[in-house]
Amino acid sequence: MRHHSPACARLVARAIETLRPAHVLVEGPADMNARLDELLLGHELPIAVFSHYRDEKRTATSWTPLCDYSPEWVALSRGHAVGARVRFIDLPAWHPAFVERAEPLANRFADTEARYTEATRRLCERFGSDTVDALWDRLFEVAEPQGLAQRLDAYFDVLRGDARAEPGDRAREEYMACWIRAALARAEGRPVLVVTGGFHTPALRTMTGTGAGSASAPWPEVPEPPAGALGGSFLVPYSFRQLDSFAGYESGMPSPGYYQLLWERGAVAAADGLLRQVVGRLRGRRIAVSTADLIAARSLAEGLAAMRGHPVRSRTDVLDGVAGALISEALEQPLPWSGRGTLSAGTDPAVVEMVAASTGDRTGRLHPATPAPxxxxxxxxxxxxxxxxxxxxxxxxxxxxxxxxxxxxxxxxxxxxxxxxxxxxxxxxxxxxxxxxxxxxxxxxxxxxxxxxxxxxxxxxDEAAAVALAERARSASASGAPPDAEAGVLSGVLFDAVLCGADALSAELLGTLASRVGAVAGLGPTGEVLATALHLWRHDRVYGVAGDPLLAGVVDEAVGRVFWLAEGLHGGSGVDPGRLRALAVARDALRHADDLLTLPRAAAVDTARRIAADPAAPADLRGAALGLRWSLGCGSEEAVGRARSLAAVAPHELGDWLAGLFALAREEVAGDAGTDAAGPSLVDALDDIVTALTGGDFLAGLPALRQAFAFFPPRERERIAERLLERRHRHGSARSLLRTSADPLELARARALEENVSRLLDRYGLHTRQAAR
Structure with missing residues (x-):
């Protein structure tokens, strides 16, 4: 059978009523066998068996959905009703057989395996169908019921052929065959009905033969999660939207609302019901559908069914008919039922509503007596x-x-x-x-x-939140996200852990964070994590984590990482606020959390000295490294000399270098501006340097210089302005120097233009003649 097929579900129901089997064996997780009574409590379908597994290396989650027209559900409920012994016979959904690939299990029942892609392509071509779903409807759902079992056998024989299954599928089939042989041995001549996906049926027939099983064949053992791992299964409510392949469920049939009608009312009534649902939803969304449109849609659907050789209108006939009657403009995207997968951006709104109408809005409900975790x-x-x-x-x-x-x-x-x-x-x-x-x-x-x-x-x-956060932290690097994104995830995890309460700051979570920080490749992102951890460790008494020793480990790891990345950073231009912030936060850690750090303060200062002197390092990083040393009490005597050297060799880098310096040592520079030390202050030296710049160099460097001095708040800028007035023996308001009538950059450009014009006039003697006249 095919999962979630009304035609297959009817075939299963007829087989049970006719055969009255001793055993009904169903492809499904065998670890649910001891709890089958839970499935039969009287739920409102759809529901699903949710299975989970987690160990140190792997996390897996899986859903096994069941709806009214699922052959598995019919086998369970009807088999129980006639007194058969009902069992699931597949490996538990967490078993490694389902996760051969590196990524965690997303879905158990994938119908899109590459091994039968070619077969389905040829069948679609032969029967003139656009998709496997349309082919299935033509061959089984709207076809005459006579000969259904034989057509299913032929169909799945074509799909499977003599192909050897992948290792995971082979393991599952061998396990299911053990259950079949054990049931045959205990059937006492009565039939054994096995309900499995059609892909597995040919292999299971070969493995079990047609005779009775060996009298010594035992019931297979149900695998248990290995020691140290957590795994289990629970029933959960499910919905038609989750079942729909248009919403991403690869192994289901699309438009579950339509197939529910098909199961309940038959093919003709299902087509009429689908048309009513689509028109009702469109009108409910204020999309005009006239009576003439409705007549045209029905006529088109009937004509398409006749042209395609369908005995009655199928799902695609109805949807194509409505689309043909209502949509007169060219579509940016193909009609979604002409392929598979989720809806694409740009899908026509009317088409979106048609898909939603065919999906249905049914949501399952568990019986109140259903055990819950x-x-x-x-x-x-x-x-x-x-x-x-x-x-x-x-x-x-x-x-x-x-x-x-x-x-x-x-x-x-x-x-x-x-x-x-x-x-x-x-x-x-x-x-x-x-x-x-x-x-x-x-x-x-x-x-x-x-x-x-x-x-x-x-x-x-509290435990569940802590485990979920640790899993987020572990998956941050495994996702392949860029460093910035990874660090953002880590910072978010850390703050979320605090918001969830101190109990969530488990050793496992903080250890995971510390190890992930050590793998972040970007200096700015590492500083982001460090800033979050350090602020929490220093200040957060509201949430009770200030001074938390577990947070201290994250701070220590991040500080070491910042200095390691900074020393290895070469090349680039401009100012990077992220890396300046990283060094600033590392400086704060050395100031306020020195006792936590395995990196000695002297070693950190020495690393900053090497960065400040490295000509290959970015200018802003060199300035920041010098500022870090100055703010920690050393290196102030170097600032004037390095500023003058840089202005002489690379004046275009002066603004970037100053931005880094001011970001780390703003207070020290501002305080030095008003002193009367024996040597010149940095502000004095910068005044001399900027005054000596040529007009072109000044104009080229002005944007970066403005960005650098923006690190100073207004009061400190006023103090620097006072120093400049004092050096020129001028009296007046320093504050007025900070207020200009226009953008300073525009003023500088205007002055440069005036100087150029003046030189041009002098070159041709026009300036002198104008003065004489």
């Missing part, structure tokens, strides 16, 4: 304790223990992806002086399923 009950208890009510705004005073606890509970739910509330305001960094936060209610669609799935992370809300 411990996390579900713990969350309910936590919300009751904190008086958090769905649909109501929550305001938390973070200085109050009750408000802080309520905040932590809501943040833990947010980290786990549990819908219900969205934070609208609150502290955004460890140094943010905000002590209240507000959460607004949000749509809670899928909340029950998300809670059950989050149970894979732990039994308690």
């Amino acid at each position: 411990p996390l579900v009950h713990h969350v309910a208890a936590q919300l009751a304790r904190c008086a958090v009510v769905p649909g109501r705004t929550v305001t938390n005073d973070l200085t109050d223990p009750e408000g802080l606890l309520r905040s932590q509970v809501l943040h833990r739910l947010r980290v786990l992806g549990i819908a219900g509330h969205v934070r609208e305001s609150g502290p955004m960094t460890g140094a943010d002086p905000v002590f209240t936060e507000r959460w607004e209610p949000a749509p809670a669609h899928g909340r029950e399923a998300a809670l059950i799935e989050a149970g894979a992370y732990g039994a308690r809300l």
Whole structure:
């Protein structure tokens, strides 16, 4: 059979009623056999078996969906009703057989395996179908029921042929064959019905033969997760949207709403029902559909069905008919049912609504007696304790223990992806002086399923949030994201851990963060992580993590990484605020957290000395390295000499160098400006340097110089202006020098233009004649 096929589901139902088998064996996770009664409690379908697995190397999650027209569901429910012994016979969904590829398991039932791509291509060509789904509908769903089993055999024989399955599929088939042989040995001459995906059927027939199984064939053991690993399965509500291939579910049939109608009412009524649903949704979205349009759509669908050789209108006939009747302009994208996959950007709005109508909006519901993971009950208890009510705004005073606890509970739910509330305001960094936060209610669609799935992370809300954060940190580098993005993830993980509460700052999480920081390749991104960790360690007494020894490990690792990356950085021009911030935060760590660091202060200062003297390093980084040394009490005597040397050799780099210097030693430079030391201050030296620049050099360097002096706040700029007036023996308001009637850059350009014009007039003697006249 094919998963989620009404035709196959009817065939299974007829077989059970006719054969009254002793055993019904179903392709599905065998670890659910002890809990099959849970599946038969009386749920509203669709539902799914959610399976999870986690160890130090691998994380896997999987969903096995079941809806009314799933052959597996019919086999379970009808088989139980006739007294057959019903069992799942596939390996557990977390088993390595499902994850041969490096990436975690995304879906168990992939119909798009490369091994039968060529066969399906030829079949589609032979029967004039655009897609495998349209081919399937023609051959099985809207075809006459007579001979269905024989057509299915022929179809899957063509797809599988004598191809050897991949190792994972072979392991699964061998395991399923063991169950079949054991059931045959115990059937006492009665039939054994095996319901599996059609791809596996030829191989299973070969492995088990047609006779009875060996009397000594035991029931296979159900694999258990290895020691130290966590794994299990729970039932979760599912929806038609999740089942739909247009939403990304590769192994399902598209348009589950249509196939539900097909299962309930038959092919003719399903086509009429689909047309009504599509027209109703379009009209509900204020897309005009007249009676004439409706007649035209039905006529087109009937004509297409006749032309394509369909005995009745199929799903694609109806959708093509509506599209042909309503859409008169050229489409930017092909009609989605002419292929497979999610909807593309630019899809016509009417087509989007047609797809949504064919999908349906049904959402499953679990029976109240369905066992749930411990996390579900713990969350309910936590919300009751904190008086958090769905649909109501929550305001938390973070200085109050009750408000802080309520905040932590809501943040833990947010980290786990549990819908219900969205934070609208609150502290955004460890140094943010905000002590209240507000959460607004949000749509809670899928909340029950998300809670059950989050149970894979732990039994308690705080534990589950900590594990989820550690997994985010581990996957940051594995995702192949650029360094900036990776560091952003790490910083977000660190702050989220604090928001979730000190208990979430587990040794595992902080150890993972520290190891990931050591692998970040960018200086700016590393500084971002360091800034977050250092601010939290120094200031965050609201959340109770100030001085946390686990945070200290992240700070230590990041400081060492900053200096290692800075010394190896060569080439480039301009000012990079990220790397300047990284050195500034490393400087702050040396000032305020020296006892935490394995990098000695003297070694850090010596590294800065080498960077400051390295001509291959970027100018702003050289200036920042010198500023770091100056701000830590050494290197001030070098500043004047290096400024003069740079102005003589590369005046175009002077502004960038000063930006780095001021970013790290702004206070020292401003304080030095008003002193009467024996030697000239840096401001005095810069005054001389800038005054001596040629007009062209000054104009070229002015933007960078302005950027550099922007590091000074207004009061310190005024102090520098006072020093400049003093050097010129002028009296007046220093503040007025900071206020110009126009952009200083435009004034400089105007002055340069005037000088050029004056020189041109002098060259031709025009300036002298004008003066004489």
